[in-house]
Amino acid sequence: MTDTTFGHLTEETLALFTDLYELRMMQAAFNQGHNPNATFSLFVRDLPKNRGYAVAAGLEQAIQYVETLEFGERALAFLTEQGFDEGFLEHLADFEFSGEIRALPEGTPVFANEPLLEVTAPLLEAQLLETALINQVGYQSLIATKASRMRDVIDRRGDDQRLVDFGSRRAHGTDAGIKAARAAYVGGFDATSNVAAGEAFGVPVSGTMAHSWVQSFERERESFETFVDEYGDESVLLIDTYDTVRGAEIARDVAAASGVDLAGVRLDSGDLAALSRDVDEIIPDVDKSISSGIDEYAIADFFERDGVADGFGPGTALVTSTDAPAVEGVYKLVAVERDGEMRPTMKLSAGKVTYPGAKSVRRTESDGRYAGDVLGLCEEDCPGTELLVTVLEDGERVVDLPALETIRERARERRRKLPERHRRIDDPDPYEVRISDGLQRSTEDLRETLESRVAADSSGDGA
Amino acid sequence: MTDTTFGHLTEETLALFTDLYELRMMQAAFNQGHNPNATFSLFVRDLPKNRGYAVAAGLEQAIQYVETLEFGERALAFLTEQGFDEGFLEHLADFEFSGEIRALPEGTPVFANEPLLEVTAPLLEAQLLETALINQVGYQSLIATKASRMRDVIDRRGDDQRLVDFGSRRAHGTDAGIKAARAAYVGGFDATSNVAAGEAFGVPVSGTMAHSWVQSFERERESFETFVDEYGDESVLLIDTYDTVRGAEIARDVAAASGVDLAGVRLDSGDLAALSRDVDEIIPDVDKSISSGIDEYAIADFFERDGVADGFGPGTALVTSTDAPAVEGVYKLVAVERDGEMRPTMKLSAGKVTYPGAKSVRRTESDGRYAGDVLGLCEEDCPGTELLVTVLEDGERVVDLPALETIRERARERRRKLPERHRRIDDPDPYEVRISDGLQRSTEDLRETLESRVAADSSGDGA
Structure with missing residues (x-):
């Protein structure tokens, strides 16, 4: 077969799974000599509708993407056709990620504004990763969350019915079919009907x-x-x-x-x-x-109506997360090097303000249950256990990737630590994520600075 | 990179993108010598919410899948691990599709119960295709439909603002990112931000x-x-x-x-x-x-509020079809050979009845506008133009695949032929799909036969 026409990505074309603007910005940065170190943060501004938590997933594939990303002949040939400069393409031909990535371990409950990933690298490198990282981490987190809700409905009854992913045919393309199977397993499913997911990830297959x-x-x-x-x-x-x-x-x-x-x-x-x-x-x-038609609502209803089951096979509702079909991941520049120092940065766009600076996510516990997080600055000393773990340093992996079973077990433990009021499938109570004093101050200071700069720029004083 | 762990399909694993039950049924059919000719029909029982029509898309990838499907060493090794028989795996090693496929040309408006595809082949072959065909045709049709609605809102105002797909990062995996770009182009978009989609399908890229x-x-x-x-x-x-x-x-x-x-x-x-x-x-x-936040509703609202735009960049709402995130494609056995003849077959499952037999889809016109379809039996002579086209015969392609531009133009023409009341983005009037007399009769006769057989079987008389 020709992978091109069927449209599957291969080693040869994976690097092209990016938005054109990433490459356009990279080329401008390269030619203009603008390549400061930068930190990007991948997070969601709001949890999807009716979600009291999300389950982080997809980190393993994100890391593998970063580690293996390279521009081969076929990719470079296409970019030549698209009018990119020879000098820039030579730079791409040598592309290798050299930076650092910190991340939430897969299976961890995560809330709005908390980084799932932070990437620190020269701007050109960090920028390029945006599209694929959001795509992979966003989708798997969406499905792990949906799966976790179904498992939780069963778990809280003290039951343990089998959950098997039947969704491949309704998934959005083949990659979703396979990744949904993995993410659902992370979220508490027992098996998948998708044979390729069994081969790729070792998820048990069932039919x-x-x-x-x-x-x-x-x-x-x-x-x-x-x-x-x-x-x-x-x-x-x-x-x-x-x-x-x-x-x-x-x-x-x-x-x-x-x-x-x-x-x-x-x-x-x-x-x-x-x-x-x-x-x-x-x-x-x-x-x-x-x-x-099985989802968390249907399962709850089934039991309420005294149905008898040993297992459920959710399909469409699982793999498309029908009631809330996107985790709207964003990848925002939060710090950039100037005069040898990392300086915080943020947008002021209406409704889309971001918190500046590389982050720390601390989780506190009380009586073995999660009792609130603190989102702070990296260098700040906040209470609680730090959740972000360094996974890549100087482009090299510095942790072992856990087995899928380990991730699944971690997801189960951490879900159970979340008080039940945050796990309700309808109208859950919001979990507290406190913005640290340092981060609050930094945000306010930066806002003032930016507002005065923009005012100066637009009146012409800034030129 | 290792394609396995990132989870992308390759030539080597594409055949495993199937539900385990397909292979389990195939093995049983093979070992038990049960391999009659069979016709499967791929259709939707209901259009997604608020859709007056869907746009058929994804046929090209479906055909490429069928043409190139084979079980290589890696796939067979995994199936050996899963306990399949040596004899059956030898049969799979020689797998090659030998049957016929009829299909709606891409870009054609399609309605509930009308086949997007009909596959006629020995049961073992036809069965295997189910998961991947629904996956590919379902997703691209979903997105072509969503895109068509956005284009139509603009078109009906006599405007022609650019529509550029910005959705790759929020698509469900990488395959969806690329296929969404293609399907959106079919539905009337002008470009995509996804570079890989440009490389794979020639969709213009923009950033x-x-x-x-x-x-x-x-x-x-x-x-x-x-x-x-x-x-x-x-x-x-x-x-x-x-x-x-x-x-x-x-x-x-x-x-x-x-x-x-x-x-x-x-x-x-x-x-x-x-x-x-x-x-x-x-x-x-x-x-x-x-x-x-751009979708058809946002575009309509933007114009109503006198916004000024030359182009729109829909993202999440396009690639996840957020308001209706699945075309629920099914692939149903509608005829099977017995005693040398193709006999109609159907389910009676509550709410999931299917029409039996290989189909004809005829579309009538009045004053250059579509004026109702007739869903009939293949051999019936119904009024209107037949929409289903034979694309594969004896496993060989018998038509040239049209260029993407041709499909896009066809989609535009056919959309405009659909009366506007069926194109409303809210509460559209249903388009008439009449069930032919022959099909009606065949359905009723078969229902009676099946009901009496099941009654006999369950009282033990049928054994």
């Missing part, structure tokens, strides 16, 4: 049967018999193709006739709570999976 | 500057001067970092002092309609781009 299997036989009974003949005790039968209750009866009869203990049945339509009870009367000892 | 550029200088004026020094008349300046009106004044002064005609300015925050008027008074002759 049952589709309606097409049943329909491809003249009789439902025959379709079950054939499947059971093939898979024996491993068989999971989909019983709602024609009539769920009758499907359950046929499944029971086929199992009995063949002497097989079914691994399970799946219900995929109708009034799932009511039907699950009916099915439970027919085959009480058989594992029951529920799919179709 | 301005970010706030970080402005902030990286001590003074906004200096940042503009440096950029203008580099790019001259090609400079587009972002003017809202500190104060939009003052930014416009500084841009004007910098341009005048350097004798440059600015290519444009961009506004990215605040009351965009009001600020655009203020800016227009300061620099009436300079091109104005508007970004931040």
Whole structure:
């Protein structure tokens, strides 16, 4: 196949996954000799709707992107066509990230304004990473959060139903399909239906049967018999193709006739709570999976209506986070070197003000529960445990990437440490993130300076 | 880089982008000698919320997927680990699609229940394609539709503002970033900021500057001067970092002092309609781009409030189709060979009934406008022009893939042929898709047959 036309990125084109303006700014900076050290902060201004927390995820892929980013022949050829200078392209041909990255470990609950990542490097290098970093960390955090909410609804009941990602077909492209499986696992899922995600990340894969299997036989009974003949005790039968209750009866009869203990049945339509009870009367000892329209709200409703389930298979709502389909990550310049010193910087744009300076995120605890964060300046001594960890230094990785199981376990522990009022799926209480005195002061001072500079500039005095 | 860990698909792993159940069903079918010819239909049961039409897109990538799909060593090694049989894996090693695909040409308005694709092939082959086909066609159709709505709001005013996709960073993964750019172009966008999409599909790329550029200088004026020094008349300046009106004044002064005609300015925050008027008074002759929270509703509102713009840069709302983030594509078995004949098949699942049989989609016109479709059986003679085109036969492509420009032009023409009441962005009138008499009869007959079979099966008579 030609990767180009299908549009998948390869090693050869990954570097082009960036907004043109990054390269245009880089070229201007390069040619104009404007390459101060800079710190960019990746964060969200607001959590998505109805979210009391988000779960940081995607750091591993973000690091791998940074570590492997290079401009090969194919990328450079395209940039030549786009009119970039030869001198700049020679510089790109030697591109290698040489800076530092601090980050929140994956699986950590994160709140508005707290950096998920901070990148400190020469401006040209740090700028280039924006598009891909937001894309990868934003999407995985979105899905880990959605998954965490579903797991939490189950967990708080003291239950432990299986959660399996069925969303690949409805994910936004193939990368989302695979990354959703990973992020959902981080957030507390048990498996995915996506085989490629199993291969890429070691997420357990799981699968049952589709309606097409049943329909491809003249009789439902025959379709079950054939499947059971093939898979024996491993068989999971989909019983709602024609009539769920009758499907359950046929499944029971086929199992009995063949002497097989079914691994399970799946219900995929109708009034799932009511039907699950009916099915439970027919085959009480058989594992029951529920799919179709499953999200945290549907799970809560299912239990409220006394549904009986051993597992759920969320699809569209998981992988698109339907009720809030974006974590609006931004990547903002917060400090820049001038006269040999890192100086804080910020925008004043209406509704889009950012806090200046490289940050510290401290989390406090009380009785084993999270009791508020302090967002401060890097050099400030704030109470609580620092959450940001240095992952790259001088372009080299300085930590081992944890196993996915470790991240998943960390996510579970940290979710449980968050008081339940912040975990409600509707209208959660906001978690306190206090702006430190130092950061507050720095923000106010900088605002004054910037306002007076802009006033001077626009009246012509500043030239 | 290792493609595995970053999780991008490559030629080697593309075949694994499928749900495990497809492979489990295939293995059972293979071992049990159950491989009749089958027809699957890819369609949506309902259009997304507030959509009067959808725009078919993604066929080119779907075809490329089918044509290039193969199981290489790495894919087979993983499936061996997952416990698949040697005999079945040998069969997969020889996999090559040998069937037929009929499809709606990209850029065509499509409605609920109308096939976007129909695949006819031996069951094992047709089944495998489900996950990736829905994924690719579903996402691109979702985004082409969203883009078409934005273009239509502008078009119906007799305007022609530029629409540039700024969404890559908020897209769900990298594949979505690139495919969104292509689909948006099909739907009527002019360009994308995503460089990789330019390289992969020839979508024009476009870019301005970010706030970080402005902030990286001590003074906004200096940042503009440096950029203008580099790019001259090609400079587009972002003017809202500190104060939009003052930014416009500084841009004007910098341009005048350097004798440059600015290519444009961009506004990215605040009351965009009001600020655009203020800016227009300061620099009436300079091109104005508007970004931040742009979608079809925001564009309509912007014009209603007398905003002045030459272009818009939608981001998150475009690439996630925020108000309706999924086209819920399904891939249903509609016919299967029995005793040498293709027999219609359908599900009866509550709320998920499908129409049986391979389909014909006929579109009628009146006064050059679309006047209703007829969804019929393939062999039926219905009024109107047949929309489904055979694209693959015996596994070989039998049509030339049109250029992206051709698809875009087709999308524009066909959108304009749809009466405006179906194009309203809120509460559009539903477009009539009549179910043909033949299809109606076939559906009713089959339902009766299936109901009696299931009743017989579950009472044990059918065994």
